[in-house]
Structures are given as structure tokens and as C-alpha cells.
Amino acid sequence: MNYALQIITAFLGSLGFSVLFNIRRTKLLIAGLGGMLSWSVYLLLGLVFDSDPIRYFFAAIFVTVYAEIFARIKKTPTTSYLVPAFIPLIPGGALYNTMKFALHNDWQSFGDTAVYTIQLALALSAGIIVVSSVMRMAHALYRFLFPKKQ
Secondary structure, X not given: OHHHHHHHHXXXXXXXXXXXXXXXXXXXXXHHHHHHHHHHHHHHHOOOOOOHXXXXXXXXXXXXXXXXXXXXHHOOOOHHHHHHHHHHHOOHHHHHHHHHHHHOOOXXXXXXXXXXXXXXXXXXXXXXXXXXXXXXXXXXXXXXXXXXXX
């Protein structure tokens, strides 16, 4: 039941940010589903990996592929789907704890949580970079192999 609630709230949170970003109609549902899928993949990867950064990395890869596919289908920018889908993956709790430890002058805990938060952020950005780079290379290869006729 706990996982179902988490998945539902991931959908609603992504849907709310999609409204904030003025995403319309069917695109709104796709963006919300992206957030739901991102958190679902993260939870499922917990069955295989114990490391949060690795789970974040593979969830980021999945969500970026999802966003790239739907961006091409709906002919919209990838960020329209990518940003809302990443909302559930943002390490807000870790960032909050990092700042809390800094404010309470608990420098040992601050250092530990800061490293952990940076690892999560790097895992997310690395997942995006991997997929974006592969997509860019695939597009360049396609244009090379099949040039436009003039």
C-alpha cells in the first residue's frame, strides 16, 4: 500500500508541475505519467540495487528515454516531459537534511549528507547526459546515412 501511495503522489506532483509549466491536454497526462513512471522505476530498482545513486542513474536513463520518445511523437521539446518527470526524483529530503545539519553546526553529518546529495544529483544528470548524447549521435548518424533530397 505504501508503494501505491508513493506512485500516486508522484503522478499528482508531476501533474501539478506540468500545469505550472503550462503543458496542455494530452501532453499534461503524458508528463504526469512520466513522473509516475520515474518513481516506479526507482522503487523497482530497489529490488535489484541497494545503492540510491545507481537507482537514480537508471531511473534517469529510463525517464529521459521516455521524454525523448514522447517529445518526438507529440513534436514538442523534450524538456516539456523531462522536467515534470524528474520532479519525484529530486533529492529534496537529502538537500533539506544537508542544510539542517549546516544550520545546527553538525559538520560531520553535513559533510556526509552533502556528499550523498551531490551523488544523487550527479547520478540524475549523468543519466540525462547519457541518453541525450546517444540520441544526438543517432540523429547525426541518421542525417549522414539519409541526407535530405534537395
